[in-house]
Structure formats: C-alpha cells, structure tokens
Amino acid sequence: MSVATGEESAKVPLWNNPKVRAIVSQALLIAFLAWAFWTIFQNTVHNLEQRKIASGFDFLSTTAGFGINQVLFLDYTEESSYGTAFLVGLINTLVLSGIGIVCATILGFIVGIMRLSKNWVIAKLAAGYVEIFRNIPLLLQIIVWYKAVLGPLPGPRQSISLGSFFLNNRGLYSPKPIFADAWWFVVAAFFLAIIASFILAKWARKRLDETGQPFPVFLTSLGMIIGLPLVVYFLAGMPVHLDYPALKGFNFRGGMRIIPEFIAMLLALSIYTATFIAEIVRAGIQSVSYGQTEAALALGLTRGQMLRFVVVPQAMRVIIPPLTSQYLNLTKNSSLAVAIAYPDLVAVGGIILNQSGQAIEIIGLWMLVYLSISLGTSAFMNWYNAKMKLVER
Amino acid sequence: MTRKSHETSFFRTEMLPPKPPPPATTGVLGWMRKHLFSDWLNTILTFIGIYIIWLIVSSFVQFALIDAVWSGADRKACLPHDGIEVGACWAFVHAKFNQFMYGFYPRALQWRVNLTYIVGILLLVPMLIPKLPYKRLNGILLLVVFPIFAYLMLYGAPSLGLDKVETTKWGGLLLTLVIAITGIVTSLPLGVLLALGRQSKMPIVRLVSVIFIEFWRGVPLITVLFMSSVMLPLFLPEGVTLDKVVRPLVGVALFSAAYMAEVVRGGLQAIPKGQYEGAMALGLSYWQMMRFIILPQALKLVIPGIVNTFIGLFKDTSLVSIIGLMDLLGIVQSSLADAKWATPTTAPTAYLFLAMIYWTFCFSMSRYSIFMENLLHTGHKR
Numbered sequence: 001m002s003v004a005t006g007e008e009s010a011k012v013p014l015w016n017n018p019k020v021r022a023i024v025s026q027a028l029l030i031a032f033l034a035w036a037f038w039t040i041f042q043n044t045v046h047n048l049e050q051r052k053i054a055s056g057f058d059f060l061s062t063t064a065g066f067g068i069n070q071v072l073f074l075d076y077t078e079e080s081s082y083g084t085a086f087l088v089g090l091i092n093t094l095v096l097s098g099i100g101i102v103c104a105t106i107l108g109f110i111v112g113i114m115r116l117s118k119n120w121v122i123a124k125l126a127a128g129y130v131e132i133f134r135n136i137p138l139l140l141q142i143i144v145w146y147k148a149v150l151g152p153l154p155g156p157r158q159s160i161s162l163g164s165f166f167l168n169n170r171g172l173y174s175p176k177p178i179f180a181d182a183w184w185f186v187v188a189a190f191f192l193a194i195i196a197s198f199i200l201a202k203w204a205r206k207r208l209d210e211t212g213q214p215f216p217v218f219l220t221s222l223g224m225i226i227g228l229p230l231v232v233y234f235l236a237g238m239p240v241h242l243d244y245p246a247l248k249g250f251n252f253r254g255g256m257r258i259i260p261e262f263i264a265m266l267l268a269l270s271i272y273t274a275t276f277i278a279e280i281v282r283a284g285i286q287s288v289s290y291g292q293t294e295a296a297l298a299l300g301l302t303r304g305q306m307l308r309f310v311v312v313p314q315a316m317r318v319i320i321p322p323l324t325s326q327y328l329n330l331t332k333n334s335s336l337a338v339a340i341a342y343p344d345l346v347a348v349g350g351i352i353l354n355q356s357g358q359a360i361e362i363i364g365l366w367m368l369v370y371l372s373i374s375l376g377t378s379a380f381m382n383w384y385n386a387k388m389k390l391v392e393r
Numbered sequence: 394m395t396r397k398s399h400e401t402s403f404f405r406t407e408m409l410p411p412k413p414p415p416p417a418t419t420g421v422l423g424w425m426r427k428h429l430f431s432d433w434l435n436t437i438l439t440f441i442g443i444y445i446i447w448l449i450v451s452s453f454v455q456f457a458l459i460d461a462v463w464s465g466a467d468r469k470a471c472l473p474h475d476g477i478e479v480g481a482c483w484a485f486v487h488a489k490f491n492q493f494m495y496g497f498y499p500r501a502l503q504w505r506v507n508l509t510y511i512v513g514i515l516l517l518v519p520m521l522i523p524k525l526p527y528k529r530l531n532g533i534l535l536l537v538v539f540p541i542f543a544y545l546m547l548y549g550a551p552s553l554g555l556d557k558v559e560t561t562k563w564g565g566l567l568l569t570l571v572i573a574i575t576g577i578v579t580s581l582p583l584g585v586l587l588a589l590g591r592q593s594k595m596p597i598v599r600l601v602s603v604i605f606i607e608f609w610r611g612v613p614l615i616t617v618l619f620m621s622s623v624m625l626p627l628f629l630p631e632g633v634t635l636d637k638v639v640r641p642l643v644g645v646a647l648f649s650a651a652y653m654a655e656v657v658r659g660g661l662q663a664i665p666k667g668q669y670e671g672a673m674a675l676g677l678s679y680w681q682m683m684r685f686i687i688l689p690q691a692l693k694l695v696i697p698g699i700v701n702t703f704i705g706l707f708k709d710t711s712l713v714s715i716i717g718l719m720d721l722l723g724i725v726q727s728s729l730a731d732a733k734w735a736t737p738t739t740a741p742t743a744y745l746f747l748a749m750i751y752w753t754f755c756f757s758m759s760r761y762s763i764f765m766e767n768l769l770h771t772g773h774k775r
Binding site: 022025026029030033039040043044046047048050117118119120121122125131132134135136137138139140143144147148151152332333335336338339346350353359360363366367370371373374375378 | 427428429431435438439442443445446594595596597598601607608610611612613614615616619620623624626627628629630631704708709711712714715722726737740741744747748751752755756759
C-alpha cells in the first residue's frame with residue numbers, strides 16, 4: 001500500500017505538489033515585496049532630489065526657533081535644537097498618557113461597578129454615561145472641552161477660585177511645592193518603606209505556610225509606607241513649602257500653571273477611555289459565576305475575604321488583557337492633541353516637519369516611538385497572560 | 394412522655410389579630426422597594442441619582458429647546474438681548490445645513506448624492522435583515538456594483554452626461570460617509586486575506602502578515618494620515634499624483650484592515666479543527682475549503698466584532714479634518730469662523746448638532762451588533 005502511494009505521489013504533477021506550490025508562491029511574494037520596496041525607494045530618492053530635500057537625521061541638532069508652552073523636566077528655549085524639542089514632545093505625551101491612564105482607570109472602575117449596582121437609577125445613570133460618551137468621536141470631545149468649555153472661561157482677573165486654585169482661560173493655577181535638599185531623605189524613606197513591605201509580605205507568607213498564623217500585612221505595610229516618610233519629614237524640619245499663585249497686574253505670578261490644552265486632553269481622554277474600561281470591568285465581574293460567591297460564603301469567608309480571595313482574582317484575569325489594550329489606545333489617542341496644539345510628540349513633530357520638510361524622518365521617529373510603546377506593552381501582556389493562565393491538571 | 398408534654402402544653406383559645414400583609418415583592422411597589430429603596434444607603438443613592446439626572450436633563454432641555462433660537466438671518470437673532478439668556482442657536486445650523494450635508498457640492502447636482510444615498514439604503518436594508526433571501530445577489534450588488542455606481546454618480550462621468558465634480562468640492566456628511574464606507578468595503582476583504590495569511594502554514598506569508606498587522610495596529614491613525622498625505626506623494630513615480638481625498642483613504646483602509654484581520658482571526662480560531670479536516674477529506678482545495686466551509690462560519694461568528702470595527706472606523710473618520718479635509722467635523726469647524734454668525738452659543742450648538750449625528754450613526758450600529766449577537770447565540774447560550 002505504502003509503495004503504491006509512493007508511486008502515485010511521483011505521478012502528481014509538479015504544480016499540484018503542495019510543497020512546491022508553497023515554495024513558489026512564497027518566492028513570488030518575496031519577489032513582489034522586494035520589487036515594491038525597491039520601486040518606492042527609487043521613487044522617493046528621485047523625488048527628494050527633485051525637491052532638494054536632504055535626508056538623514058542631521059536636522060535634529062538644528063536650532064528649533066519656536067516656543068513650547070509646556071516643558072517638563074528639560075531645559076528648553078527657542079535656541080534649543082529640534083532633537084530637544086522632540087524629546088519635550090515625547091515627555092509631554094508620556095505625562096499626559098500616564099495621568100490619563102490613572103484617571104480613566106479610577107473613573108472606569110467606578111462606572112463599571114455602578115452599572116452592576118442593584119439600584120436601578122444608579123445602574124441606568126452609568127449605562128447612559130457609557131452609551132453617550134462611547135459613541136461620540138474622541139476628537140469631537142477634545143474640541144468641545146477645549147473650545148466650548150475651557151475657552152469661554154473668564155480672564156485671570158475674574159478667575160473661578162477654589163481656595164488657592166484658580167481656573168481661568170489661561171489654565172489652572174495651583175500652589176507649587178518647592179522642595180529643599182532634605183526632601184531626598186523623605187523620598188528615600190518612602191522607597192525604603194516599600195522595600196521593607198515586600199520583605200514583610202514574604203516573611204508573613206512563609207510564616208502562614210509554616211504555622212498557619214496570619215499577619216496583618218496590608219495594614220502594617222500601609223502604616224509603614226505612610227508613617228516612615230512622615231516621621232522623616234518632620235525630623236528633617238519639613239523641607240517643603242508651597243509657592244502660592246497671586247494675581248499681579250493682568251496675570252498670575254508664582255504657583256504652578258496647568259495649560260488648558262492639557263486639561264482638555266486629560267478630561268476627554270479619561271472620560272472617553274473610561275467608558276470602555278467600565279464595560280471591561282463589568283464583563284470581568286460578570287464572568288465570575290455566582291456559584292463562586294455562594295461557595296465562598298458557604299466556606300465561612302466574610303464578604304471582604306470573598307471579594308479579595310475569590311471574586312477579584314478571577315475577575316482580574318479576564319479584565320487585565322483588554323485593559324492593557326485600552327491603555328495602549330489611550331496612549332495612541334493622545335496623539336489627537338495635535339488638533340488643539342497641546343505640545344505632544346505629534347504636535348511638536350508636526351511643527352518640525354513643516355519647518356524643516358523632513359517628512360520621512362519625522363514620521364519614522366513617530367512610528368518608532370509608538371511602535372516601541374505598543375510592542376513593549378504586548379510583550380508585557382504575553383508575559384502576564386502566561387503567568388496568569390489557569391493551571392489545569 | 395407525650396402525655397406529660399400534652400398536659401403542660403398551652404392551647405390558644407381565641408384567634409390572634411391578623412398581621413399586616415408582608416411588604417409587596419411584586420408589582421410596581423415591590424420593584425421599587427427592591428431596586429430603589431432596599432436600605433437607607435440605596436435610598437440616598439437613588440435620590441442623588443435622580444437629582445443628577447434632573448440637573449442634566451433640565452439644563453439640556455433649557456439650552457436645546459426652551460431658550461433656543463429657531464430662526465434668524467444672522468448673528469443678531471442669537472445674541473442675548475434685553476437681558477434674556479439665549480440657548481442653542483439652531484438658526485445657524487439651519488443656515489449652514491446644506492454645507493454640513495454636502496460640503497461645496499454644486500446645488501444643482503445634489504440630486505446625484507441623494508440618489509446614491511437612496512440606492513445605498515435600498516441595498517443595505519435588505520442586507521441587514523437576516524430573514525430576507527437572496528443574500529448573495531444582494532451582497533454582490535452592495536459590495537461590487539454599488540461602489541461603481543456611487544463613484545459614477547458622485548464623481549461624474551462626462552461620457553454618460555454626468556458633469557465632473559472635483560473631490561475638493563466634496564464635504565460634510567457626504568465626505569464622512571464616503572471615507573467610512575470606502576474604508577469598510579476595502580478593509581473587510583483585505584482583513585480576511587491578512588487573517589488567512591496569519592493562520593497560514595507558509596512561514597513567509599505568515600511573517601509578512603504578522604508584521605503588516607502589528608505595524609498598523611501599533612501606530613496611531615493620525616500618524617498614518619500624516620504619512621499618507623505627506624509621504625505617499627514621495628513614494629509615487631514622478632508625474633503621478635493622487636487625489637487629496639484618495640490619499641487618506643489609502644491610509645484609513647490599510648489601518649482598519651489590520652484591525653479587521655485580528656477580528657476575523659478570532660473567528661477562524663473558533664472554528665473546530667474537525668471542520669478543516671472534514672473539508673480536506675472531501676477533497677476541497679484550500680480556497681474552496683475557506684470559501685465554502687470555514688469563512689461562512691467564521692465571519693458569521695464575528696459579525697459583532699466586525700460591526701464594532703466599523704463603529705471605530707466611523708468615529709475615526711473625523712481625524713481627516715486634522716489633515717485639512719472638509720469632512721463633517723472639518724466643515725463645522727471652518728464654518729464657526731464665519732463672523733456673520735459669531736455668538737457665544739454658536740459653537741456649542743454646532744458641536745451639539747455634530748455629536749447628535751455621530752451618536753445616531755454609532756449607536757444604531759452598536760444596537761444592530763447586539764441584535765445580531767443575540768440572534769447568533771441562540772444555539773449555545775447558557
């Protein structure tokens with residue numbers, strides 16, 4: 001029989017042999033791609049020569065010559081280079097996304113839990129919020145916050161004030177903490193407390209396994225993380241004082257100014273992303289079957305223990321993967337800042353692109369930055385999924 | 394034992410007064426007790442919730458209906474006068490309505506746009522109703538014949554007696570729909586091909602698909618649009634120019650194809666291996682197997698996901714306004730610069746109008762997706 005099939009397969013014409021076909025079609029694909037890239041490359045080189053655009057990244061050290069209205073952590077003036085401007089944009093993107101992720105998560109979890117509330121009014125309120133804000137384009141929401149809500153605010157002299165916070169059409173002015181040198185002791189104490197809590201948790205776990213004696217790790221750690229820096233803070237002679245904003249002439253002096261573009265972006269991004277997070281949280285909690293809750297209560301766990309040891313760990317396994325992809329979406333959506341000129345990576349890059357004409361390099365840099373963020377996050381996700389996978393026996 | 398206990402037992406000689414009936418657990422009152430006032434915390438939450446809803450609804454009605462200005466020739470009608478607050482300036486939307494819908498499409502030729510809409514709706518509605526027959530013919534008409542018809546109608550063909558209308562004159566809702574529908578129609582087949590490529594046994598095909606999908610999914614759409622409007626002209630041979638509307642279309646199509654591919658892959662992975670093996674045992678070729686056995690089942694499974702991708706795509710079309718196209722958002726933004734209509738409430742009104750249009754489209758799509766989900770889940774619902 002095997003001989004027969006061997007003879008038969010020899011009779012199969014070459015173009016019907018799956019192996020040959022696979023090799024040929026893949027070779028054709030490679031040839032096509034190579035041809036396409038080569039043509040694009042040739043055309044681009046030719047077009048750049050025609051337009052007299054030099055390629056390469058030398059332009060990054062050229063003087064930028066434009067101001068940026070939010071510079072964090074770096075020294076940037078109009079005399080700085082394009083490279084520095086680009087870095088300022090990158091930092092602004094990361095700061096906006098980071099704060100946005102925190103706000104969206106808090107709001108999203110609250111709304112997600114509200115949607116599951118037994119209280120009909122609360123559940124419907126949350127559902128209405130999700131349905132309205134999820135179905136309106138983010139760009140429109142950003143523009144509305146910026147132009148229709150923050151734009152018509154009164155000028156600095158008629159600011160809306162809340163204690164030492166002042167909101168006006170130039171942004172939000174708040175007290176600025178000024179740190180003396182001794183502040184570093186407080187920071188060090190904080191990190192020391194975190195490390196100590198980890199060690200404590202490990203020790204308590206070991207003791208629980210060996211003797212069955214529980215230890216209130218959470219409360220002790222919390223006390224340590226808050227208490228230790230506080231003690232050091234007072235011992236170091238309170239090395240922080242606040243610089244309050246004060247109205248001088250037509251504008252505020254001192255304090256910290258948060259530009260309206262940032263506020264608009266933060267509001268729009270967190271409100272929009274929170275709708276998706278709320279749905280993820282709701283699905284995650286609903287995915288834990290009610291039998292788990294009943295069984296936990298039947299075992300004599302308290303409600304808090306049931307949530308902490310039974311429901312939340314199972315819900316988190318469902319929640320975290322889509323949650324990370326929402327974080328990624330938020331980071332990518334922060335690029336819409338270009339519409340209201342918040343100086344993020346894309347907005348600053350756009351100015352550089354218009355001034356220098358280095359389209360390919362700028363767009364390449366954008367893609368590089370966003371791709372590394374995305375691929376880094378997916379790598380983390382794969383690691384997390386592997387770690388959290390149900391261990392089946 | 395029994396006797397003794399009998400002797401010490403207590404016997405009631407008269408009836409107790411009747412107890413009040415237990416609180417209702419059914420009916421309106423029972424429902425309210427359970428869902429609104431089950432304990433004091435819930436009662437407080439209910440009242441806070443009702444108060445918030447009242448605040449939102451009443452201020453919305455006040456702004457959009459009661460204080461609204463419905464007609465007027467210019468900004469004077471919408472300015473606050475005699476100390477009376479003025480709400481939404483619908484007169485502005487009314488004056489600009491034609492522009493919002495068609496952009497700068499010549500008025501005399503707008504019947505062509507309307508005819509395209511009508512034909513599109515006539516083909517789309519029977520496609521969406523699952524019970525109606527002739528889905529294959531309908532699909533071919535909608536996905537192959539209709540785009541050609543729409544192109545001829547909208548862009549014009551002098552040989553057929555239809556005057557040309559340059560794409561620079563397209564705008565408003567028309568342009569938004571053109572971009573969204575082109576994106577939808579091209580991204581679906583492209584996404585299916587990419588998904589098949591990612592599942593393929595040929596390593597190079599798989600690698601190319603994975604790189605393509607991960608690249609487009611990893612970058613924000615706005616950089617893709619910048620790329621298609623700034624870089625694409627550099628890629629083309631000298632003398633070949635792409636229309637200003639077609640350039641972002643290429644970007645949008647490739648971008649959404651990558652997302653579509655991931656949705657379709659989910660469907661392909663959900664098909665049991667026996668289906669593949671059965672098809673191969675019947676002697677079907679790869680393409681026959683995909684066309685007759687796998688894809689019909691896989692696509693059906695992921696209809697909700699596909700519709701969700703469409704919703705995302707529809708919302709994302711608003712981004713083309715950043716690269717200077719006059720889509721719905723772009724044209725409303727530019728019409729706000731009109732000094733003839735500069736009032737404090739013009740911008741909020743225009744944005745409210747925009748939000749309602751986008752919301753209606755996206756919300757109906759999401760409802761349809763839920764409807765299909767319920768329809769398809771009848772077999773294996775827990």
